[in-house]
Amino acid sequence: MLKPFGSGKPETAFQKGIKSISKLLIRFMLVMIPITFFINIGKHDVLITFTFSVAIAIGITPLLLPVILSSSLAKGAIRMSKKKTIVKKLDSIQSFGAMNILCTDKTGTLTKDEIVLQKYLDVNGNENYGVLKHAFLNAYFQTGLKGNIDNAIIDKAKEMNLSDISNHYTKQDEIPFDFARRRLSVVVSDGTKTQLITKGAVEEILSICSFVSDHGSVSELTPKKKEVIRNFTKQLNLEGLRVIAVCQKNDILDISNFSVKDESKMVLMGFIGFLDPPKESAKLAIDSLNEKGIRVIVLTGDNEEVTKCICKQVGINTAHIVSGSQVNRLTDTALLRLLYDTNIFVKLSPIEKARIVRLLKEAGNVVGYMGDGINDSPSLTNADVGISVDTAVDIAKETSDIILLEKDLNVLLDGAIEGRKTFANLLKYIKMAVSFNFGEVLSVLIASIVLPFLPITPIQLLVQSLLYDFGQLSLPFDNVDAEYVTKPRKWNLKDLRNFMFFMGPTSSIFDLMVFASLWFGFGLRLPQSALFQTIWFSYGVVSNLIGLHIIRTAKTPFVKSNASLPVYLTSILLSIVALIVPFTVLGKWIGLVPFAPIYLIVIIGFPILYCFIASMVKKLYVRKYGEWI
Numbered sequence: 001m002l003k004p005f006g007s008g009k010p011e012t013a014f015q016k017g018i019k020s021i022s023k024l025l026i027r028f029m030l031v032m033i034p035i036t037f038f039i040n041i042g043k044h045d046v047l048i049t050f051t052f053s054v055a056i057a058i059g060i061t062p063l064l065l066p067v068i069l070s071s072s073l074a075k076g077a078i079r080m081s082k083k084k085t086i087v088k089k090l091d092s093i094q095s096f097g098a099m100n101i102l103c104t105d106k107t108g109t110l111t112k113d114e115i116v117l118q119k120y121l122d123v124n125g126n127e128n129y130g131v132l133k134h135a136f137l138n139a140y141f142q143t144g145l146k147g148n149i150d151n152a153i154i155d156k157a158k159e160m161n162l163s164d165i166s167n168h169y170t171k172q173d174e175i176p177f178d179f180a181r182r183r184l185s186v187v188v189s190d191g192t193k194t195q196l197i198t199k200g201a202v203e204e205i206l207s208i209c210s211f212v213s214d215h216g217s218v219s220e221l222t223p224k225k226k227e228v229i230r231n232f233t234k235q236l237n238l239e240g241l242r243v244i245a246v247c248q249k250n251d252i253l254d255i256s257n258f259s260v261k262d263e264s265k266m267v268l269m270g271f272i273g274f275l276d277p278p279k280e281s282a283k284l285a286i287d288s289l290n291e292k293g294i295r296v297i298v299l300t301g302d303n304e305e306v307t308k309c310i311c312k313q314v315g316i317n318t319a320h321i322v323s324g325s326q327v328n329r330l331t332d333t334a335l336l337r338l339l340y341d342t343n344i345f346v347k348l349s350p351i352e353k354a355r356i357v358r359l360l361k362e363a364g365n366v367v368g369y370m371g372d373g374i375n376d377s378p379s380l381t382n383a384d385v386g387i388s389v390d391t392a393v394d395i396a397k398e399t400s401d402i403i404l405l406e407k408d409l410n411v412l413l414d415g416a417i418e419g420r421k422t423f424a425n426l427l428k429y430i431k432m433a434v435s436f437n438f439g440e441v442l443s444v445l446i447a448s449i450v451l452p453f454l455p456i457t458p459i460q461l462l463v464q465s466l467l468y469d470f471g472q473l474s475l476p477f478d479n480v481d482a483e484y485v486t487k488p489r490k491w492n493l494k495d496l497r498n499f500m501f502f503m504g505p506t507s508s509i510f511d512l513m514v515f516a517s518l519w520f521g522f523g524l525r526l527p528q529s530a531l532f533q534t535i536w537f538s539y540g541v542v543s544n545l546i547g548l549h550i551i552r553t554a555k556t557p558f559v560k561s562n563a564s565l566p567v568y569l570t571s572i573l574l575s576i577v578a579l580i581v582p583f584t585v586l587g588k589w590i591g592l593v594p595f596a597p598i599y600l601i602v603i604i605g606f607p608i609l610y611c612f613i614a615s616m617v618k619k620l621y622v623r624k625y626g627e628w629i
Contacts, residue, residue: 024493033057037049037053054458073091083414085411092385095384095419097421102294104299105300106300108407113276118275119241120156122213122214122270137169170189182201187252195248196249199247212225236271247269248269279314286315292416302347303347304346307346320344321344322344366384369382371400376388380399390405424484425476429475431629432548435499440507440544468548471570479562479563503617503621514535518602519532
């Protein structure tokens with residue numbers, strides 16, 4: 001069901017994902033604290049054991065997740081603004097990048113949105129100024145929101161020097177447009193006669209007409225004439241013209257309050273045809289969207305023939321076209337089946353559009369909806385990401401998440417790619433944080449069982465975690481491999497767990513190798529526990545910062561994929577800091593001691609070896625699960 005207006009957008013997959021990872025980490029913390037405490041309670045002081053247990057639990061948590069999240073989204077919003085895309089709601093960036101279906105109207109998106117009145121014809125197809133005159137009076141005197149069609153009629157009347165006739169008429173009443181009737185009526189008087197003038201969709205106008213004006217005389221509108229008229233207007237539609245019918249009646253002198261029931265037994269005057277040609281860039285944009293994994297579905301209020309003509313020209317599959325009346329007759333399940341291979345829906349009401357968006361979303365798609373009118377609000381709310389333009393009405397801009405500064409699908413695609421890059425950098429941090437943190441906590445926990453002393457003190461563990469977290473602050477500025485943005489990426493908690501349990505133990509094995517080399521190779525036993533902890537402290541920071549370059553890309557780092565300059569600089573700078581801290585007052589305060597140069601074999605050598613082994617493990621992971629980030 002549609003959410004009530006004002007109740008806000010439904011929770012997105014990204015918001016659900018952040019909540020899920022938070023719950024997962026909280027569960028790990030709740031489990032790790034008692035396990036660590038009971039394992040070490042017999043070997044160390046109760047206070048030290050408790051603080052160590054808490055430090056272990058904190059160590060598995062990505063401490064800077066809120067900061068990285070905010071900075072990644074903020075940086076992404078800045079990059080997108082340079083691509084003519086304004087982000088209203090930061091967390092919509094991921095949904096924008098993950099979008100695999102875009103629902104849009106054709107007017108202004110596929111077409112130039114330069115509607116021009118091309119033809120004003122009587123029922124025989126002859127040019128007729130009377131038809132234009134009646135259409136002008138209807139468009140001029142209606143007080144609703146004047147659309148492109150009304151403006152095109154008024155502009156044409158001015159061009160033909162017909163606009164002055166409005167001075168001879170006064171408006172008496174109006175029956176506004178609605179999507180059920182698909183027509184609009186005004187009542188005008190010139191002082192001698194009062195007319196009800198109606199314009200609207202051809203079928204809806206034919207349904208209220210009983211007569212037809214033909215060469216100045218009025219005759220009955222027979223079923224045969226209706227069929228001829230339908231064929232005639234269909235031919236105009238096939239030529240790409242949007243056709244509006246115009247009718248009127250004069251015998252309304254005794255009516256004081258007009259209503260829909262008065263739209264009956266009217267005289268069909270003729271038709272006005274509008275041309276809104278497709279954009280030259282639309283076909284290329286549609287092809288590019290499809291190549292990037294975004295399927296375009298057209299949801300329009302226009303009729304089938306005009307829509308089919310435009311969609312054919314821009315490369316949208318027109319094999320299946322479904323109308324609003326068909327949509328209304330179908331259950332959700334039946335409509336969902338149609339949605340798998342139908343790209344065009346015509347003659348839709350706003351509620352029908354919103355229903356289609358909802359069903360696509362419930363089927364597991366990430367749906368974007370592009371709209372700029374008052375009636376687009378329900379669909380903008382239902383979509384994962386609502387997209388509007390800066391020229392849209394206020395309610396559409398208020399409801400949307402993304403504002404395009406240009407109503408162009410190429411601009412939208414550029415914005416979506418930037419959204420994918422932003423999500424990629426955010427996912428890099430989360431994956432490397434949970435895998436490295438999990439691996440380190442696992443190895444430290446094992447070492448605390450085996451060693452007669454703690455492999456690292458609680459304060460050292462927290463400072464160590466903080467240092468390499470600072471190194472990851474540059475990730476929002478990182479480069480993203482071109483292959484990553486070729487398709488939409490969705491948040492996947494299962495994939496995150498697989499990554500953590502695959503790469504975490506890999507780094508943990510290297511940690512245990514370091515412990516073994518310090519214990520057996522260098523003979524660092526209980527009297528040298530401070531030196532043991534110092535080497536582990538510096539190694540932990542350097543290995544995580546070097547490992548960052550393995551995690552950040554599915555390719556070979558430093559060779560086939562290079563990080564951005566800020567990522568390189570922070571990695572180098574903080575690695576140097578990790579080597580220098582033991583020689584400073586800060587190092588002394590947290591229990592670190594200076595070390596001899598020979599220990600650089602462990603601090604630097606093992607991380608380099610890790611790069612080679614982790615690269616092989618990466619290939620196994622990609623082979624098993626299909627992708628890396």
